[in-house]
Amino acid sequence: MTFDAMDFRRALGCFATGVTVITARSAGGTPVGITANSFSSVSLEPPLVLWCLDKGSERFARFDAADHFAVNVLGAHQQDLSSAFASYEHDAFPETPVETWETGAPILTDTLASLDCRIETRVDAGDHVVYIGRVLRLETRGDTPPLLYFRGRYGHIKGA
């Protein structure tokens, strides 16, 4: 290999993304959430999306036990929410308004869009697992600009 882990991270960081909070709920009803920018669309017909979870995450067992997930797309004003759901110690759910739709995953109602998904396929991929989900219900809300992530930092669309 002609590159090391830092080079790889630096190259991946050049790809600007939005920011999501992925959520799920355990059989006992406990919610779990994580900030993720690995979200991607997969298929229009049927409607499929994916995200990738680090197997080393403290939250891995809880997400992996679920048969569903929800994708919540963050707005430019939600950097604090992104940090909260990326944190090791902080439980952001008590201060976050949520609804439940088809799957039981917490839907963050104050976000740009939410997609409630049933897991169709899990792909074991190196140190991550890729979850591909079928979208059962969705909602898009208003015209707020998105929160962006680029080169390890949050960003905003200029003028938006």
Ligand SMILES: Cc1cc2nc3c(=O)[nH]c(=O)nc-3n(C[C@H](O)[C@H](O)[C@H](O)COP(=O)(O)O)c2cc1C
């Ligand atoms: C902008 C951003 C995007 C992230 N995207 C992902 C992701 O796609 N998948 C993932 O497993 N972790 C991702 N993380 C890391 C998690 O949000 C979280 O910080 C990490 O899993 C913390 O470790 P823990 O789960 O062991 O508490 C991202 C963090 C940030 C700030």
